[in-house]
Amino acid sequence: xxxxxxxxxxxxxxxxxxxxxxxxxxxxxxxxxxxxxxxxxxxxxxxxxxxxxxxxxxxxxxxxxxxxxxxxxxxxxxxxxxxxxxxxxxxxxxxxxxxxxxxxxxxxxxxxxxxxxxxxxxxxxxxxxxxxxxxxxxxxxxxxxxxxxxxxxxxxxxxxxxxxxxxxxxxxxxxxxxxxxxxxxxxxxxxxxxxxxxxxxxxxxxxxxxxxxxxxxxxxxxxxxxxxxxxxxxxxxxxxxxxxxxxxxxxxxxxxxxxxxxxxxxxxxxxxxxxxxxxxxxxxxxxxxxxxxxxxxxxxxxxxxxxxxxxxxxxxxxxxxxxxxxxxxxxxxxxxxxxxxxxxxxxxxxxxxxxxxxxxxxxxxxxxxxxxx
Amino acid sequence: xxxxxxxxxxxxxxxxxxxxxxxxxxxxxxxxxxxxxxxxxxxxxxxxxxxxxxxxxxxxxxxxxxxxxxxxxxxxxxxxxxxxxxxxxxxxxxxxxxxxxxxxxxxxxxxxxxxxxxxxxxxxxxxxxxxxxxxxxxxxxxxxxxxxxxxxxxxxxxxxxxxxxxxxxxxxxxxxxxxxxxxxxxxxxxxxxxxxxxxxxxxxxxxxxxxxxxxxxxxxxxxxxxxxxxxxxxxxxxxxxxxxxxxxxxxxxxxxxxxxxxxx
Numbered sequence: 167x168x169x170x171x172x173x174x175x176x177x178x179x180x181x182x183x184x185x186x187x188x189x190x191x192x193x194x195x196x197x198x199x200x201x202x203x204x205x206x207x208x209x210x211x212x213x214x215x216x217x218x219x220x221x222x223x224x225x226x227x228x229x230x231x232x233x234x235x236x237x238x239x240x241x242x243x244x245x246x247x248x249x250x251x252x253x254x255x256x257x258x259x260x261x262x263x264x265x266x267x268x269x270x271x272x273x274x275x276x277x278x279x280x281x282x283x284x285x286x287x288x289x290x291x292x293x294x295x296x297x298x299x300x301x302x303x304x305x306x307x308x309x310x311x312x313x314x315x316x317x318x319x320x321x322x323x324x325x326x327x328x329x330x331x332x333x334x335x336x337x338x339x340x341x342x343x344x345x346x347x348x349x350x351x352x353x354x355x356x357x358x359x360x361x362x363x364x365x366x367x368x369x370x371x372x373x374x375x376x377x378x379x380x381x382x383x384x385x386x387x388x389x390x391x392x393x394x395x396x397x398x399x400x401x402x403x404x405x406x407x408x409x410x411x412x413x414x415x416x417x418x419x420x421x422x423x424x425x426x427x428x429x430x431x432x433x434x435x436x437x438x439x440x441x442x443x444x445x446x447x448x449x450x451x452x453x454x455x456x457x458x459x460x461x462x463x464x465x466x467x468x469x470x471x472x473x474x475x476x477x478x479x480x481x482x483x484x485x486x487x488x489x490x491x492x493x494x495x496x497x498x499x500x501x502x503x504x505x506x507x508x509x510x511x512x513x514x515x516x517x518x519x520x521x522x523x524x525x526x527x528x529x530x531x532x533x534x535x536x537x538x539x
Numbered sequence: 540x541x542x543x544x545x546x547x548x549x550x551x552x553x554x555x556x557x558x559x560x561x562x563x564x565x566x567x568x569x570x571x572x573x574x575x576x577x578x579x580x581x582x583x584x585x586x587x588x589x590x591x592x593x594x595x596x597x598x599x600x601x602x603x604x605x606x607x608x609x610x611x612x613x614x615x616x617x618x619x620x621x622x623x624x625x626x627x628x629x630x631x632x633x634x635x636x637x638x639x640x641x642x643x644x645x646x647x648x649x650x651x652x653x654x655x656x657x658x659x660x661x662x663x664x665x666x667x668x669x670x671x672x673x674x675x676x677x678x679x680x681x682x683x684x685x686x687x688x689x690x691x692x693x694x695x696x697x698x699x700x701x702x703x704x705x706x707x708x709x710x711x712x713x714x715x716x717x718x719x720x721x722x723x724x725x726x727x728x729x730x731x732x733x734x735x736x737x738x739x740x741x742x743x744x745x746x747x748x749x750x751x752x753x754x755x756x757x758x759x760x761x762x763x764x765x766x767x768x769x770x771x772x773x774x775x776x777x778x779x780x781x782x783x784x785x786x787x788x789x790x791x792x793x794x795x796x797x798x799x800x801x802x803x
Contacts, residue, residue, distance in 0.1 A: 229705055249708045250716075262706035266724045276710035278720070327711070 179238075180205045180331055180363050181226060186235035188221050195221040197387040199235070203365060205330075208357050210366045210378035214410075218387040219367045223333050226365065227254045240330065250279070255324035256333040259340075261316055263308045263323070270295065270304040273322045280327070294322040314345050321356070331363040338373060350377055371411065375399070383407050390536075404536030405456060414458040415502045416534075421446075421453045429528060432457070435498050436476045440528040446535075456537035461491060461505040463530035466514060467523045475525030478502060480516050492516065494524060566782055573775035591776040601777065604761035608742055610673060611757055615680040616738040622681065623688025623733055628722065630689075631696040632704075646686045656683065657750030664751055671753020679751050680741045687740055688733035691796070695729035696722075732792035739788040742781065 179202035188196040196218040203209050211219040224230045225237060228249030236243050244252060255276065263272050273291040282290070295301045298318040303311060311319065317337065324332055334353075338346045354377050357364045368374050374381045375395040383390045383398065383406075390410075391403040402408040408416055419434035419441075429440040430449055446455060467473040478494035481501070485491075490511055494502040502524055516522065576588035595601045626645045630638070648656070660679045664670045669678065703725065707717040723730070745759035752760055758781060765774055 227709055229709065248713070249705075250711050250713045253711075254709070256706070256709050258702045258706055260700050260702045262700060262702035264703060264706075264721065264724075266727070275707070275712075275720075279707070279711040279713075279716055323710070 178205065179203060180207075180240055181365070182238040183222075184236040184238065186222075186225065186232045186237060188218070188225060188230060189233045194387050196225070196232075199389055201382065201389065201392055203331075203363060204379075206361050206363060208354075208364045208366065208377055208379045209382065210368060210374035210380075211382045211384060212368055212371065212374040213384035214369055216386075217384040219369075219382075219384050220335055222384070223256070223335055223365060223367045227256050227333050228252045229256075253327055253329045254331055254333055255327065255329050256335060257320050257324050257337045259336040261320045261337070261340075263316060263319055265308050268305050268307060269300065269311070269319050272308065272319055273326055275323060276327050290326055291322075294326050298322040313341050314349065317341070317349055318352075321352075325360070329362065331365065332357075334364060334366045336368055339368075339370075346373075353377060383410060385410070401532060402458065402534060404534050407536075408458050408534060413462070413503075413505070414460045415464065416456065416458050419455050419457060421449045421451055421455060423451050430455075436496050436500065437474075439526070439531060441531050441533060442529055445531065445533040454538040455533050457531045457533045459526050459530055459532075461503045462489075463526055464502070464504040465525050465527075466492070466504055466506065466510075466516075467525065468514060469521050469523055471523070473523050473525055475523040476502070478522055478524055480518050480520045480522065482518060483511075483516070494522065566778075569775040570779045570782075572772055573779045575772065578772065591772045595773050595776050598773070600761060601758075601773075604756055604758040607673060607676070607752075607755050608758040611676045611680060611748075612738045612741040614677050615684055615741040616734045618677070618681045619684035619737040619741075620688045620692075620730060620733045622685035623690075623737075624692050624726070624730065626685065626689040627693035627696055628718075630693055631699075645689055648683050648686050653744075653746035657747040660747055661750045670751060671755070673752075673755045675751045675753070676748050676755065676757060679747045680744060683744065683747060684737035684740050688737050691733045691736065691792075692726055692729045695726045699725055728795040732795040735788040735792040735795075739785045739792075742785055742788070 181203035183199045183201050186196060186199040187194065199218075199222055211222055213219045221230060225232055226239070228244065228247055228251075232245060236245055238244065239252065239254070264275065267275070270288075270291055273294055274287045277287045277290060292301070292304070295304055298321055300315060300318045300322065303315060303319075308316065308319070320337065337353075338349050341349060350373060353364070353366075357377075366374070366378060375398075378395065380392060380394055381398055382392045385406050391398055391407045393401075398407065399411065402411060402414070405416060408414045417434045417439075419432040419439070421441075422431040422433050422438070424443075425431040425440045428443040430443060430446070432439055432441050432455060441455065441457060443449075445457070449455065465475075467475065469477065476496055478496045481493040481495050483490050483492050486505070489505050489507050492504045492506060492511065494504065496502065504524060514520075514522070571584070573591055574587055574589065575584050576590060577585035626642075630642055630645075635641075657679070660675075660682075661670060664675045664678065669675045699722075703721055704717055707721040708714070712720060743759065744757075745763070748757045749760045749763065756764070758777065762774060762777055762781075765771060765777075
């Protein structure tokens with residue numbers, strides 16, 4: 167039975183966090199982390215600074231020991247196992263390349279620590295230098311390299327032992343925007359080529375969402391949601407996630423009663439709307455619901471169009487590529503954002519202070535299941 | 540650069556020149572007189588002469604003192620640098636209650652007046668029957684020099700990205716391997732600088748050595764002996780050589796500590 171469970175773990179998850187808690191004195195850095203990471207998965211752990219994402223990664227690397235709970239790596243409980251006895255190499259935010267060694271010596275380091283012979287070390291390091299396209303820099307000093315080149319050295323150095331899992335702690339945060347996108351592609355392709363698990367800690371939504379198979383969103387030590395980027399984007403679990411993603415308008419409402427066969431009539435400050443019944447099948451009259459409408463699903467009309475909706479005035483506009491985000495303020499003081507193409511906006515001829523009516527299709531409302539449970 | 544005041548600049552430069560003159564004029568004077576044939580330092584100068592250097596060259600007492608100084612200096616440099624490294628690494632690596640007290644105590648010896656230090660050392664070393672031996676000078680100088688080594692190495696460690704050590708562990712290096720392949724290579728320039736500076740401090744240290752050296756006098760103690768006996772230009776010659784060797788050590792240390800990022 168036990169052996170069976172272990173077999174299963176071997177085949178599916180490479181990492182299992184079993185109710186892991188980490189405290190530093192009175193401060194709880196990670197609270198009840200309970201999730202698995204699949205073999206060959208690209209998992210991003212995302213959150214703002216101090217949310218516990220780096221601590222989670224460091225526990226997996228063996229640089230911190232959990233206060234409670236257990237971490238399983240490849241089916242083996244690794245609590246208390248020193249980082250040098252694991253094969254969980256990490257790419258550091260600071261890169262942590264050794265300035266007193268050449269590029270080649272940096273890449274060989276992990277092999278040297280494991281007692282691999284000189285000739286084999288050289289060959290294996292050269293293979294990775296080639297793979298990362300930095301062979302020509304093999305004999306350079308670290309401080310003679312550019313940011314992108316250093317990044318590649320850090321990757322080669324971490325991968326030289328051919329680990330099953332690679333941990334990355336905000337590795338791209340020091341790069342400029344252009345290089346960042348290039349390195350994202352390098353990382354994505356590398357992960358697909360190698361087929362190994364990547365655990366990627368970042369505060370950047372664009373990095374997490376563009377590379378990861380699944381994203382873990384953390385805040386104040388808690389895991390707020392785990393899911394694919396699509397799932398999280400379409401169906402944020404709670405207010406924190408919705409606010410963190412930043413592209414949705416959040417409304418607090420109260421169920422008034424059924425609206426037709428498959429809707430609920432919901433009142434919120436400033437208006438009423440219809441929620442699809444499927445969003446909260448068990449709702450009853452008087453129940454509070456928190457729902458979101460994403461900025462691109464909001465519609466704008468001029469007040470004289472007779473369209474029912476929330477009246478608001480324009481506070482400002484921000485260009486986002488081919489679209490613009492219009493920031494509005496309702497009479498009740500709520501801030502709303504609406505994302506529209508420049509063409510649509512030019513018809514409305516908006517300027518700060520203009521009055522508009524905001525409305526949306528009932529199907530574009532999404533209830534946050536994590537609120538008002 | 541528009542708001543530089545020429546007069547203030549000139550005054551500052553003059554100030555520096557005067558300071559350096561004040562410090563180095565006596566040394567330069569002693570160097571000049573060490574090459575002067577006259578028995579007493581007086582102007583105008585006599586003839587150029589290497590007589591005094593020849594005399595100390597032929598004086599077995601000087602050689603004996605120099606030998607003691609060299610043995611003590613080399614041993615002290617090694618011991619003090621090892622102790623200093625240990626102290627600095629402990630400070631870098633660990634956090635514990637009372638750490639500030641530990642660091643303060645470790646850096647304390649140079650602040651103790653040397654006479655008190657010398658007396659205390661003499662009292663202690665004679666109690667353990669080590670007084671008057673070369674070892675006693677080594678012990679006393681080791682105590683006095685290791686804070687210098689610790690300060691230099693501590694400064695270097697503070698420039699180290701703490702992730703370097705964790706990265707080494709993470710890549711399979713245990714604590715000893717990490718010490719050997721990461722910490723020591725990184726601090727190498729500071730370790731050599733500490734070796735040179737502690738050697739220079741030991742070379743020049745007089746008071747404590749005078750208390751504890753007994754018959755195994757180091758060169759500075761010998762010099763005092765000469766001075767008490769008679770005034771001889773030999774002192775100038777010895778002084779010039781001692782100054783040159785100390786300066787060499789200090790300059791070497793400075794070169795090692797300069798822009799550590801360029802060091803490999």
